[in-house]
Amino acid sequence: MSASQATKDTMARILAAHDGLEGPLLPILHAVQAELGFIPEDVQPIIAAHLNISKAEVHGVVTFYHDFRDAPAGRHIVKICRAEACQAMGANGLADATLAKLGVQWHGTTANGAVTVEPVYCLGLCACGPAAMVDDRVVGRVDGAKMDELLAEAGA
Incomplete structure (x- = not known):
């Protein structure tokens, strides 16, 4: 092409x-x-x-490099920390629930093009895990309810 x-x-x-x-x-x-x-x-x-x-x-x-994309991303990027400190605080369950709720895999974009979900391997909020990042905003102590709120703000 x-x-x-x-x-x-x-x-x-x-x-x-x-x-x-x-x-x-x-x-x-x-x-x-x-x-x-x-x-x-x-x-x-x-x-x-x-x-x-x-x-x-x-x-x-x-x-x-994980930050480079070979396909267009959604209007908002949600990154979920996959590092050990966040895993110890429930990041794996949070990630699994988020991916299932959105019907995507890692690096996938929702059908409406609103959100792309990506793994990240430390956001520097180890004492406030699990952590996530929505576009350029870092959020700590993310549970299911907080993630639902973040996704709603992003239009997912």
């Missing part, structure tokens, strides 16, 4: 803005995701050609 002209223009602008940086791949990928909402497969060869690296190297970085 080939990128549209609009996507090619966006990529040209992003790549030009990162020319001269040492180790520019991660900043470029962050810029693409900030601009497009995800990293489409059809831009990976453009990045690879510009950086004179293989498409496999670009794809490997995109798939290695």
Whole structure:
């Protein structure tokens, strides 16, 4: 699949803005995701050609880092902590109930496009677990009722 002209223009602008940086791949990928909402497969060869690296190297970085998406996310991102301290406080049950309620798996988006659920491996609220993050807002001591409230606010 080939990128549209609009996507090619966006990529040209992003790549030009990162020319001269040492180790520019991660900043470029962050810029693409900030601009497009995800990293489409059809831009990976453009990045690879510009950086004179293989498409496999670009794809490997995109798939290695959890924060990069290869598909559009929902309007809101709900991240549930999966680290040990939160697990000890019931995060696994909270996660299972949330995924079941929304009818999605990890990295899945609700049918109405409102919420994407992602795992995260520490939000720094270890004493207030289980923790979650809705968009850029971190919330501690999340139980089922609190999660229901957060999901309702997000339109799920």
